[in-house]
Amino acid sequence: MSDTVKNQILNFVRGRYPQADIDESQDIFSLGFVNSLFAMELVMFIEKTFSVTIPNDELRIDNFRTANSMTELVARLTNAVGV
Amino acid sequence: MTAIGVVGAGVMGVGVAQSLAATGHDVVLIDVDEKILGEARTTIWRNSRMSRLMGGPALDPDEVLSRIETAVGCQAAAGCPFVIENVPEDWNIKRAVYTELDAACGPETIFVVNTSAIPITKVGSITSRPDKVIGVHFMNPVPMKPTVELIHGFHTSPETLRATRDLLKAMGKNYVDVKDASGFISNRISHVFMNEAAYLVYEGVADAASVDEVFRSCFGHPMGPLQTLDLIGVDTVLKSIEVLYEHYADPKYRPCPLLKQLNDAGLLGRKTGRGFYTYE
Numbered sequence: 001m002s003d004t005v006k007n008q009i010l011n012f013v014r015g016r017y018p019q020a021d022i023d024e025s026q027d028i029f030s031l032g033f034v035n036s037l038f039a040m041e042l043v044m045f046i047e048k049t050f051s052v053t054i055p056n057d058e059l060r061i062d063n064f065r066t067a068n069s070m071t072e073l074v075a076r077l078t079n080a081v082g083v
Numbered sequence: 084m085t086a087i088g089v090v091g092a093g094v095m096g097v098g099v100a101q102s103l104a105a106t107g108h109d110v111v112l113i114d115v116d117e118k119i120l121g122e123a124r125t126t127i128w129r130n131s132r133m134s135r136l137m138g139g140p141a142l143d144p145d146e147v148l149s150r151i152e153t154a155v156g157c158q159a160a161a162g163c164p165f166v167i168e169n170v171p172e173d174w175n176i177k178r179a180v181y182t183e184l185d186a187a188c189g190p191e192t193i194f195v196v197n198t199s200a201i202p203i204t205k206v207g208s209i210t211s212r213p214d215k216v217i218g219v220h221f222m223n224p225v226p227m228k229p230t231v232e233l234i235h236g237f238h239t240s241p242e243t244l245r246a247t248r249d250l251l252k253a254m255g256k257n258y259v260d261v262k263d264a265s266g267f268i269s270n271r272i273s274h275v276f277m278n279e280a281a282y283l284v285y286e287g288v289a290d291a292a293s294v295d296e297v298f299r300s301c302f303g304h305p306m307g308p309l310q311t312l313d314l315i316g317v318d319t320v321l322k323s324i325e326v327l328y329e330h331y332a333d334p335k336y337r338p339c340p341l342l343k344q345l346n347d348a349g350l351l352g353r354k355t356g357r358g359f360y361t362y363e
Contacts, residue, residue: 040136043133056141
């Protein structure tokens, strides 16, 4: 499952920033042109795509830095509800 | 605590209401219908939830919303020591709202004009209290931007200035003092380059991503002018450019036809999901 999750996240990020070479461990906020507004879009994308609600204490920028960290976040949230 | 009135629940009004509530102020948020106010509550809840992620303080969205009462009509601002007005940048709308506010509020109420380009002295002239009319140009997104322009109208009194500075400090905002002139400092400059950026796309010189890339990568701006335009809203930027054009009667503020077309097509930027860019 996590491969699919990771790919969907990567596709979303690459779709928005096609000029950048983004892999699963790339810190997207260190690229220089991704700002915090995109973090908000990532939250909405993840919640909608994976049908999860990210609790307030998980709304930290570190959870959204890389496709890997977002995949781990989705895994934590889906495991927590037993999906 | 006596509530602060916030008139207009669009992008700016919602940001001002959130900033006030997040710093412990009670707020009455006013607009023309319940639907807009319902959407405003949803936006404030969502933006408060995202606050820490966006580099702001961690907020409890329920607590922020609990300090905000919503109401239809300017009568709800009666008794407020301050009314911060954020209605669209259209003189006919401003005039109607200030006529209502002037009748509804007691003589002690200070009117804070959150405008992009309309002169504060002109707003003061249609009220019975030009000494209690002052401009505060909040930046978007309001909760994330630490500094505002504080605009002194021709008749703005020292007491009004002092009280408004105190309110801004209590909101955690710094300010830059500016004399009254259409567009102040920020929009006098920023709207020219946003408009010119739109012309580059309109003329086919470069696409939006390329224009913005130059600003980000070459000038070191965090966002390009067309990203900023989409964030503020095509309709809002267009109105402000039109105000500058009308006020200075100078062709350097001639609005780009592409902005008019996007506006007519309803492609207003982030708030409608599409402008110069498409959003999820």
